[in-house]
Amino acid sequence: MTARRHRVGVVGATGAVGSVTLGLLRAHGFEDVRVFASARSAGRRLGAWTVEEATPEALARGDVDVFLFSVGTSASRALVPHAVAGGALVVDKSSAYRLEPGVPLVVPEVNGARALEHDGIVANPNCCTIPLTCVLKPLHDEAGLVRVRVATYQSMSGAGAKSMERLRTEPQEDHDLLLEWEFDGEEFDEESKLRDETRKILELPGLPIQATCVRVPVMVGHAEAVWVETEDELPPARAREILARAPSVRYEEFPSPGKARGIDDVLVGRIRRDPTVDRGLALFLACDNLRKGAALNAIQIAKLVLDRAPVGAA
Amino acid sequence: MTARRHRVGVVGATGAVGSVTLGLLRAHGFEDVRVFASARSAGRRLGAWTVEEATPEALARGDVDVFLFSVGTSASRALVPHAVAGGALVVDKSSAYRLEPGVPLVVPEVNGARALEHDGIVANPNCCTIPLTCVLKPLHDEAGLVRVRVATYQSMSGAGAKSMERLRTEPQEDHDLLLEWEFDGEEFDEESKLRDETRKILELPGLPIQATCVRVPVMVGHAEAVWVETEDELPPARAREILARAPSVRYEEFPSPGKARGIDDVLVGRIRRDPTVDRGLALFLACDNLRKGAALNAIQIAKLVLDRAPVGAA
Numbered sequence: 001m002t003a004r005r006h007r008v009g010v011v012g013a014t015g016a017v018g019s020v021t022l023g024l025l026r027a028h029g030f031e032d033v034r035v036f037a038s039a040r041s042a043g044r045r046l047g048a049w050t051v052e053e054a055t056p057e058a059l060a061r062g063d064v065d066v067f068l069f070s071v072g073t074s075a076s077r078a079l080v081p082h083a084v085a086g087g088a089l090v091v092d093k094s095s096a097y098r099l100e101p102g103v104p105l106v107v108p109e110v111n112g113a114r115a116l117e118h119d120g121i122v123a124n125p126n127c128c129t130i131p132l133t134c135v136l137k138p139l140h141d142e143a144g145l146v147r148v149r150v151a152t153y154q155s156m157s158g159a160g161a162k163s164m165e166r167l168r169t170e171p172q173e174d175h176d177l178l179l180e181w182e183f184d185g186e187e188f189d190e191e192s193k194l195r196d197e198t199r200k201i202l203e204l205p206g207l208p209i210q211a212t213c214v215r216v217p218v219m220v221g222h223a224e225a226v227w228v229e230t231e232d233e234l235p236p237a238r239a240r241e242i243l244a245r246a247p248s249v250r251y252e253e254f255p256s257p258g259k260a261r262g263i264d265d266v267l268v269g270r271i272r273r274d275p276t277v278d279r280g281l282a283l284f285l286a287c288d289n290l291r292k293g294a295a296l297n298a299i300q301i302a303k304l305v306l307d308r309a310p311v312g313a314a
Numbered sequence: 315m316t317a318r319r320h321r322v323g324v325v326g327a328t329g330a331v332g333s334v335t336l337g338l339l340r341a342h343g344f345e346d347v348r349v350f351a352s353a354r355s356a357g358r359r360l361g362a363w364t365v366e367e368a369t370p371e372a373l374a375r376g377d378v379d380v381f382l383f384s385v386g387t388s389a390s391r392a393l394v395p396h397a398v399a400g401g402a403l404v405v406d407k408s409s410a411y412r413l414e415p416g417v418p419l420v421v422p423e424v425n426g427a428r429a430l431e432h433d434g435i436v437a438n439p440n441c442c443t444i445p446l447t448c449v450l451k452p453l454h455d456e457a458g459l460v461r462v463r464v465a466t467y468q469s470m471s472g473a474g475a476k477s478m479e480r481l482r483t484e485p486q487e488d489h490d491l492l493l494e495w496e497f498d499g500e501e502f503d504e505e506s507k508l509r510d511e512t513r514k515i516l517e518l519p520g521l522p523i524q525a526t527c528v529r530v531p532v533m534v535g536h537a538e539a540v541w542v543e544t545e546d547e548l549p550p551a552r553a554r555e556i557l558a559r560a561p562s563v564r565y566e567e568f569p570s571p572g573k574a575r576g577i578d579d580v581l582v583g584r585i586r587r588d589p590t591v592d593r594g595l596a597l598f599l600a601c602d603n604l605r606k607g608a609a610l611n612a613i614q615i616a617k618l619v620l621d622r623a624p625v626g627a628a
Contacts, residue, residue, distance in 0.1 A: 147590040147591065148590070149463065149541055149588070149590065151465035151526075151539040153467070153491055153528060153530065167486060168486055172481060172482055172486070172533065173533050174572070175531065175532055175533065176532060176535075176570050176571055176572030176573075177467055177530065177532065177537055177570045177571055177572075177600075178570070179568040179570060179584075179598075186586045186587075187586065208589065208590035208591070209590065210541075210588055210589060210590050210596060212465075212539040212584070212596060212598060214467060214537070214539065214598075216467065216491065216530045216531070216532075217489065217530070217531050217532060218489055218490060218491065218530075218531060219486065219487050219489065221490075223491055223528070225465040225526040225528065225539075227463055227524075227541075254493040256490050256491045256492070256493060257490055257491055258488070258490030258491075259490075270493075270526070272500045272501065273500075274463070274524055275522065275524060276461040276462070276463065276522035276523060276524050277461065277522070282524060282526060284493075284526060284528075286491075
């Protein structure tokens with residue numbers, strides 16, 4: 001791994017995604033790294049780093065090439081514009097900018113070229129959207145997607161460090177499935193994100209897609225049961241062949257969060273015909289939601305943009 | 315609750331379903347109860363009972379009116395015929411007889427009348443099939459089922475007492491989704507059971523239905539994400555109305571295993587349009603797999619048969 005000269009700022013470094021980001025940056029050649037968080041954590045030691053407070057002034061100073069944000073939506077809305085004003089590229093993990101027209105929403109293997117059209121911000125998709133689009137894109141290119149249904153099995157780490165702690169301390173007998181996202185009358189915001197983001201990334205604004213999102217008492221790793229219908233005939237063996245050679249996708253007969261934990265690829269398996277319709281497939285996928293579902297995808301976006309179109313003072 | 319004169323034998327009394335059965339029998343008026351298990355447990359005290367060995371001779375003796383079996387498939391195959399030969403009604407929880415022609419497979423609220431056609435054995439369906447048919451039957455009667463897709467979230471207690479112990483002792487960080495059923499090339503036996511049993515109970519032998527079965531690290535309570543398409547238009551509000559008054563079904567906005575635990579009803583909620591098709595609905599259900607999913611359904615079958623058509627020496 002060649003060392004990179006780019007100066008990276010990790011904002012929200014003390015959270016679940018932030019700490020995985022710090023672990024991955026060195027492996028990806030980034031050595032000039034600074035860490036930022038709220039006033040509460042400022043001054044705290046975090047491995048080799050001392051946490052700096054993420055003030056508008058600190059972010060606008062122009063001495064960082066790329067900021068990787070993994071903070072809440074309102075914090076992103078408040079701080080990202082200052083980082084952009086300072087000339088940095090921002091890769092933002094919150095949902096603040098994902099659906100904003102003109103802001104690229106990027107999974108590098110799926111629509112990487114869009115990242116280069118950024119105007120300072122590239123949005124990093126939802127942790128379920130990323131693995132889903134990695135799997136849907138090659139199927140769409142081959143046979144054309146007609147409709148998609150997804151039931152998710154999302155781990156507690158997707159809800160942040162506090163939820164992980166709750167899972168650790170709660171008696172095992174009390175663990176339950178959680179349906180705790182914001183509810184907008186008919187669906188969870190998590191479900192509308194999965195639909196709208198998938199449509200934007202695949203550039204299929206009318207794609208019929210519905211999700212049922214469920215959080216399961218697993219610490220790390222998300223899974224999804226997916227039903228896909230295609231325009232053209234797509235036998236399961238052919239789908240498996242296509243997915244096995246798709247970028248960042250690995251075929252695994254029985255994918256699970258445990259098998260996906262700590263690896264970069266999206267695991268996909270259980271690929272079989274959906275006998276209830278013509279040209280239907282069922283499949284199951286699993287992904288480390290903190291890596292490809294979050295931190296890794298952000299780093300890949302940063303590398304893609306920095307390597308092809310350096311920004312800021314770099 | 316009126317006391318019942320019927321003599322009940324619980325076979326497999328030391329297992330997860332067996333012990334819930336014992337707890338429920340008294341509440342259902344059964345006071346003359348004997349408990350049977352393998353030679354290993356014979357002589358052991360189990361609450362007020364002393365475990366008797368489930369030998370062919372003991373079961374064929376003719377001094378029990380109804381046996382509730384919850385043992386493995388091969389043990390059922392070996393022992394059930396002796397109990398029937400002794401003149402008893404057998405309600406069998408294993409998959410040994412479920413799909414056998416002539417053996418009624420019964421969910422009392424759905425196809426209770428079939429139980430009266432028994433020839434000694436009534437089969438008790440799979441723990442996911444029971445709540446699913448409780449929900450599908452009223453929808454079918456109203457609008458006609460066209461196709462059904464199900465993704466399950468099944469608790470560890472469905473895999474028996476040993477799996478529950480494993481969940482109790484394994485570090486929380488290691489909990490994973492388990493895809494551990496017998497795999498028949500394309501699907502798990504659990505998935506083909508769910509399909510074939512649903513078709514038999516609803517008497518829709520050609521019903522297009524597919525399941526993806528997943529075990530989650532929850533101790534008790536199964537959930538299912540369901541997509542249904544119907545022949546006739548069925549608005550979500552109307553589906554909710556029908557389900558809210560269906561027997562053994564209770565409307566709950568966000569059903570979960572934790573909410574279903576310890577209660578008799580199947581919880582159903584999240585009833586909404588499936589916008590990817592005409593006349594499609596999505597919904598979510600949860601059920602105590604040890605009660606309505608197993609022990610309670612068996613007791614209900616026994617009551618239904620004993621009250622309307624006494625068998626054996628009763």
